[in-house]
Amino acid sequence: xxxxxxxxxxxxxxxxxxxxxxxxxxxxxxxxxxxxxxxxxxxxxxxxxxxxxxxxxxxxxxxxxxxxxxxxxxxxxxxxxxxxxxxxxxxxxxxxxxxxxxxxxxxxxxxxxxxxxxxxxxxxxxxxxxxxxxxxxxxxxxxxxxxxxxxxxxxxxxxxxxxxxxxxxxxxxxxxxxxxxxxxxxxxxxxxxxxxxxxxxxxxxxxxxxxxxxxxxxxxxxxxxxxxxxxxxxxxxxxxxxxxxxxxxxxxxxxxxxxxxxxxxxxxxxxxxxxxxxxxxxxxxxxxxxxxxxxxxxxxxxxxxxxxxxxxxxxxxxxxxxxxxxxxxxxxxxxxxxxxxxxxxxxxxxxxxxxxxxxxxxxxxxxxxxxxxxxxxxxxxxxxxxxxxxxxxxxxxxxxxxxxxxxxxxxxxxxxxxxxxxxxxxxxxxxxxxxxxxxxxxxxxxxxxxxxxxxxxxxxxxxxxxxxxxxxxxxxxxxxxxxxxxxxxxxxxxxxxxxxxxxxxxxxxxxxxxxxxxxxxxxxxxxxxxxxxxxxxxxxxxxxxxxxxxxxxxxxxxxxxxxxxxxxxxxxxxxxxxxxxxxxxxxxxxxxxxxxxxxxxxxxxxxxxxxxxxxxxxxxxxxxxxxxxxxxxxxxxxxxxxxxxx
Amino acid sequence: xxxxxxxxxxxxxxxxxxxxxxxxxxxxxxxxxxxxxxxxxxxxxxxxxxxxxxxxxxxxxxxxxxxxxxxxxxxxxxxxxxxxxxxxxxxxxxxxxxxxxxxxxxxxxxxxxxxxxxxxxxxxxxxxxxxxxxxxxxxxxxxxxxxxxxxxxxxxxxxxxxxxxxxxxxxxxxxxxxxxxxxxxxxxxxxxxxxxxxxxxxxxxxxxxxxxxxxxxxxxxxxxxxxxxxxxxxxxxxxxxxxxxxxxxxxxxxxxxxxxxxxxxxxxxxxxxxxxxxx
Numbered sequence: 001x002x003x004x005x006x007x008x009x010x011x012x013x014x015x016x017x018x019x020x021x022x023x024x025x026x027x028x029x030x031x032x033x034x035x036x037x038x039x040x041x042x043x044x045x046x047x048x049x050x051x052x053x054x055x056x057x058x059x060x061x062x063x064x065x066x067x068x069x070x071x072x073x074x075x076x077x078x079x080x081x082x083x084x085x086x087x088x089x090x091x092x093x094x095x096x097x098x099x100x101x102x103x104x105x106x107x108x109x110x111x112x113x114x115x116x117x118x119x120x121x122x123x124x125x126x127x128x129x130x131x132x133x134x135x136x137x138x139x140x141x142x143x144x145x146x147x148x149x150x151x152x153x154x155x156x157x158x159x160x161x162x163x164x165x166x167x168x169x170x171x172x173x174x175x176x177x178x179x180x181x182x183x184x185x186x187x188x189x190x191x192x193x194x195x196x197x198x199x200x201x202x203x204x205x206x207x208x209x210x211x212x213x214x215x216x217x218x219x220x221x222x223x224x225x226x227x228x229x230x231x232x233x234x235x236x237x238x239x240x241x242x243x244x245x246x247x248x249x250x251x252x253x254x255x256x257x258x259x260x261x262x263x264x265x266x267x268x269x270x271x272x273x274x275x276x277x278x279x280x281x282x283x284x285x286x287x288x289x290x291x292x293x294x295x296x297x298x299x300x301x302x303x304x305x306x307x308x309x310x311x312x313x314x315x316x317x318x319x320x321x322x323x324x325x326x327x328x329x330x331x332x333x334x335x336x337x338x339x340x341x342x343x344x345x346x347x348x349x350x351x352x353x354x355x356x357x358x359x360x361x362x363x364x365x366x367x368x369x370x371x372x373x374x375x376x377x378x379x380x381x382x383x384x385x386x387x388x389x390x391x392x393x394x395x396x397x398x399x400x401x402x403x404x405x406x407x408x409x410x411x412x413x414x415x416x417x418x419x420x421x422x423x424x425x426x427x428x429x430x431x432x433x434x435x436x437x438x439x440x441x442x443x444x445x446x447x448x449x450x451x452x453x454x455x456x457x458x459x460x461x462x463x464x465x466x467x468x469x470x471x472x473x474x475x476x477x478x479x480x481x482x483x484x485x486x487x488x489x490x491x492x493x494x495x496x497x498x499x500x501x502x503x504x505x506x507x508x509x510x511x512x513x514x515x516x517x518x519x520x521x522x523x524x525x526x527x528x529x530x531x532x533x534x535x536x537x538x539x540x541x542x543x544x545x546x547x548x549x550x551x552x553x554x555x556x557x558x559x560x561x562x563x564x565x566x567x568x569x570x571x572x573x574x575x576x577x578x579x580x581x582x583x584x585x586x587x588x589x590x591x592x593x594x595x596x597x598x599x600x601x602x603x604x605x606x607x608x609x610x611x612x613x614x615x616x617x618x619x620x621x622x623x624x625x626x627x628x629x630x631x632x633x634x635x636x637x638x639x640x641x642x643x644x645x646x
Numbered sequence: 647x648x649x650x651x652x653x654x655x656x657x658x659x660x661x662x663x664x665x666x667x668x669x670x671x672x673x674x675x676x677x678x679x680x681x682x683x684x685x686x687x688x689x690x691x692x693x694x695x696x697x698x699x700x701x702x703x704x705x706x707x708x709x710x711x712x713x714x715x716x717x718x719x720x721x722x723x724x725x726x727x728x729x730x731x732x733x734x735x736x737x738x739x740x741x742x743x744x745x746x747x748x749x750x751x752x753x754x755x756x757x758x759x760x761x762x763x764x765x766x767x768x769x770x771x772x773x774x775x776x777x778x779x780x781x782x783x784x785x786x787x788x789x790x791x792x793x794x795x796x797x798x799x800x801x802x803x804x805x806x807x808x809x810x811x812x813x814x815x816x817x818x819x820x821x822x823x824x825x826x827x828x829x830x831x832x833x834x835x836x837x838x839x840x841x842x843x844x845x846x847x848x849x850x851x852x853x854x855x856x857x858x859x860x861x862x863x864x865x866x867x868x869x870x871x872x873x874x875x876x877x878x879x880x881x882x883x884x885x886x887x888x889x890x891x892x893x894x895x896x897x898x899x900x901x902x903x904x905x906x907x908x909x910x911x912x913x914x915x916x917x918x919x920x921x922x923x924x925x
Contacts, residue, residue: 002909009905013728016898019714020721027718593719593880595873 027594032634034600034642036587036627042569044609044616046503049558050540052494054549056484059465062087064456065445066477069094070469071454075481077466078552081458087481088469090454099450102443106436113432120426127423132339134419138412140342145405147350151357152398158185159391166380166387178383179372182365189358196354200347207340211333218332462486463551484551492542492549494557495531501538503561504528510542510559514549525559563609566616574630575607575615582607582615585629585636586622587644600629602638667900669698673893674709676702681889689886709890713898720880720895727876728902730795730865731858735851737800743847746809747839751821761810768803772863783868794868799858805850808917812846813839849917852910859903 069091075081162181462483469480492512496504506527512520523542531537542557549555574584585600603626606618622628627644629636636642673681680703687694713720749761779798780789788794816839824834840847862878869875877899884892907914 005905005908009902009909012901012905016721016724020718020725023715023718023721026715591872593722593872593875 028643030634030641032600032632032636032640032642033645034587034598034629034632034636035645036629037571038625038627039568039570039617039622041565041567042614042616043565044563044569044611044614046500046561046563046611047558048496048500048504048540048561049556050494050496051554051556052492052540054490054492054544054551054553054555056462056465056486056488056551057491057543058485058488060460060462060483060485061479062456062459062481062483063479064090064475065442065449066475067098068449068454068475070471070473070475073467073469073471075458075464075467077464079464080462080486081464081483082461083458085458087456087458087464089456090449090475092450092454095446095450095454099443099446102439102446106439106443109432109436109439113429113436116428116432120428127419130419131416134412134416136339136342138409138416140346141405141408141412143343143346144349145401145408147346147353148401149398149405151353152394152401156391156394156398158188159387159394163384163387163391166384179365179368182361182368186358186361186365189354189361193351193354193358196347196351200344200351203340203343203347207337207344210340211336214332214336215329218329456480458483460485460487489546490544490549490551491526492544492555492557494540494542495534495537496540498530498536498538501528504538504540504559508559508561510557512542512544512549512555512557514553514555518549520544520548563616566608567619568617568622569614570617570622570628571630572610572613572615574628575605575610584617584622585632585640586626587629587642598642598644600632600636600638600640600642668700670893670896670900672698672700672702674890674897675705675707676890677704677706677708678887678890680704685886685889689889709894713891713894717891717895720877720898722873723875723877723880724898726792726874727859727861727878730792730799730861730876731855733792733796734799734858735854737796738802738805738854739847739851741800742802742805742850743809743840743843744835746806746846747813747835747843749806750810750813751816751839764803764806764810768807776863776867779864780867789868790870790874792874795861795864798864799854799861802854804857805854808850808853809843809846812843812849812916816842845913845916848910848913849915852906852914853917855906855910856903859906860899 071089071091073088074086075088081087162178162185165177165181168177460483462485465482465484467481468478469475504525506525508525510523510525512523523544525540526543527539527541529539529541531539540557540559570584576583576585581604583602583604586603587598588601590597590599603622605621608616608618610616629642632642634640676684682689684697684699686692687696749757749764783789783794783798788797820838820842821834824838829837860878861876865874865876865879877895880895881892881899884895
């Protein structure tokens with residue numbers, strides 16, 4: 001029994017021995033095998049390299065007029081051309097057609113310009129006529145209103161005078177006084193009627209003089225303007241050929257157009273009962289634009305005296321100076337007479353009114369005498385009452401006339417103001433001139449291309465970089481063929497990552513190697529710029545010696561920049577990144593049951609600089625004797641047991 | 647019937663004594679989840695009492711494999727314990743047996759005083775001798791070495807005391823006969839003393855084995871190097887999350903003691919009886 005127990009004990013020990021070995025073996029399989037090394041002093045070299053293509057320093061675009069049909073292309077990309085070599089040719093038929101079309105466009109533009117000028121001139125004349133008509137209407141309204149007011153005022157005064165005469169003679173010769181008043185009224189009416197007839201005759205004479213003067217002036221101006229008139233308005237040739245100027249009338253006529261102004265003034269004096277109505281023409285011109293004229297109340301007794309003329313010209317004067325410059329004489333005369341017709345009409349109306357009044361006064365006197373004979377019993381008091389009633393009625397009529405005249409004047413002044421309203425600027429003529437100049441420039445270019453038989457040649461010695469046209473297609477608006485200038489030398493343009501920006505700069509030494517193994521040293525970086533197409537890339541340009549490498553050849557560039565000397569450099573594969581920071585694992589010895597074991601201890605470090613192979617750490621990140629784990633066959637963590645491989 | 651009742655009582659007591667071992671064996675077969683659930687009142691201080699099943703719900707040998715294959719530290723400690731125990735027992739046999747023979751069979755001055763001194767030293771617990779042992783071992787540069795554990799144990803007084811009792815029980819006539827036959831001192835010791843005192847020697851060694859297999863205080867005091875630690879220090883270094891591994895390690899720790907007990911239980915009774923006899 002004891003032997004069995006002893007055997008079991010021995011078996012137990014053997015069992016434990018076996019698993020001792022197995023557990024050791026299993027443990028050794030789980031322990032990471034690492035290699036480690038100590039930090040060292042060193043520099044971090046940054047090597048920037050990339051490949052690119054050799055290109056010319058300068059490019060030149062060859063272009064021609066857009067829209068030309070390409071007849072033939074004589075070059076292809078990469079072909080070397082000399083100055084004067086034929087690049088491509090355009091179709092002459094199409095070119096000639098374009099030239100003809102361009103010339104026709106210019107002719108059409110000229111004709112349209114002439115039409116526009118003519119229309120513009122006609123519009124100006126129409127505006128002048130409208131202004132003239134507005135002024136005439138205003139004058140007529142003033143004349144008419146003035147006449148009515150004056151007449152009403154006179155009748156009112158006359159009634160008052162009769163009433164006062166009746167008061168003075170009431171006690172003695174009441175009936176005789178009335179008769180005297182009526183007789184006096186008849187005399188005054190007759191005198192007014194005579195004056196109106198005289199004014200009508202003077203007015204006609206003044207208009208005739210004005211017509212003659214206008215025809216004379218028109219003949220003088222026509223000789224100077226005839227050439228222009230012929231050039232611009234052919235239709236007006238009839239004026240000079242078929243309708244001669246009335247030279248004799250012009251020579252005999254010495255009447256000034258302003259005579260009519262005097263006539264109008266005379267008329268004003270005649271129809272006005274007050275001395276204030278004889279104010280001069282200048283005063284009337286000043287008063288009109290502001291529209292301040294009005295018929296006053298009976299107390300002030302200052303009736304209307306103004307005429308609406310902005311330019312200071314009396315109605316007829318304007319017609320004589322400006323309106324007939326390019327008109328037929330008969331048209332001119334007709335227009336002047338039409339313009340002054342309202343004055344004649346006003347005079348005729350005045351004559352008719354005065355005649356009616358005269359007849360009424362005569363009838364009143366006859367009626368009075370008849371009544372006096374028939375009813376001698378009429379009392380003075382009854383007559384005074386009638387006269388008082390008449391004075392009141394006349395006054396009311398006068399006030400109504402003043403209001404009507406003011407309303408008419410206001411409407412006429414507004415119409416005249418509208419007619420003389422300023423017009424907007426018109427640059428049609430200048431724009432047409434510019435357009436024509438542009439078309440002429442295009443025509444000259446087309447003609448030059450035609451003169452060269454539609455052939456476009458190379459302006460420089462170079463290499464064709466790109467051909468932007470196709471045979472049979474229209475030429476584009478921009479570049480047709482892009483050339484590189486051989487005389488400007490070559491450069492290598494290499495694209496590198498934007499992350500390399502800190503390690504390459506202008507004037508850095510570089511080495512350029514071509515695909516065939518040709519190596520150029522001692523070159524420097526000419527420029528470093530952000531790539532236009534990809535903002536994440538940099539374009540590094542290296543100027544190449546003349547004739548060193550042909551354009552179009554691929555080459556690589558390499559630039560090396562050493563950093564300052566760092567005290568703590570480790571291989572970059574020993575560096576781990578976590579949450580934006582870096583850490584390393586260092587070897588630490590630990591006493592365990594299994595003896596002294598190595599384990600990995602995590603240490604956070606600050607990286608000063610690094611490249612593809614090495615990293616420089618902040619001084620003090622590692623102790624001098626610490627070994628940094630640079631390689632491991634298993635993933636490490638804080639405290640991982642490791643086994644160092646020598 | 648009369649004889650069965652005591653047997654039942656004794657069987658019940660025996661089961662009660664063996665229940666911790668059953669508890670231990672059941673725990674080694676539970677998975678981590680079941681262990682965590684069962685031990686949570688103790689481990690996680692969640693309150694209540696630990697409930698234990700005699701048979702695990704989901705038996706597994708996972709903890710045995712983990713200990714045997716993934717815990718090389720356990721085997722280091724196991725063999726450290728084997729080494730310490732074997733060396734101590736060998737030393738005690740080599741040193742203690744002659745010492746006990748000398749005290750039992752030779753008459754020399756102050757022998758009785760020396761015996762009393764031995765008993766006094768045997769009665770002193772380790773805590774009393776710890777400081778002096780430490781100073782001596784430090785002077786001898788034996789700290790943090792297995793020799794610092796082995797040497798003091800080799801010269802332990804307890805096995806000498808046990809063997810002394812057995813050697814004293816050998817009749818003097820036998821020894822006198824040997825002398826008459828011309829046997830020398832060594833011959834008498836090797837050919838008469840050792841065979842007749844074998845029971846005492848074995849019982850002393852069995853008792854020493856049980857003591858030094860579970861040695862805790864001395865290694866904890868004198869050994870800083872963990873690689874020298876014995877198995878008794880393995881369990882305190884296992885966390886609650888590895889309770890299954892702790893149960894398995896306890897089983898493997900228990901096994902040698904059981905084997906030794908079974909091998910020397912006859913002598914062990916004699917030795918315990920000898921230690922209890924008054925001189």
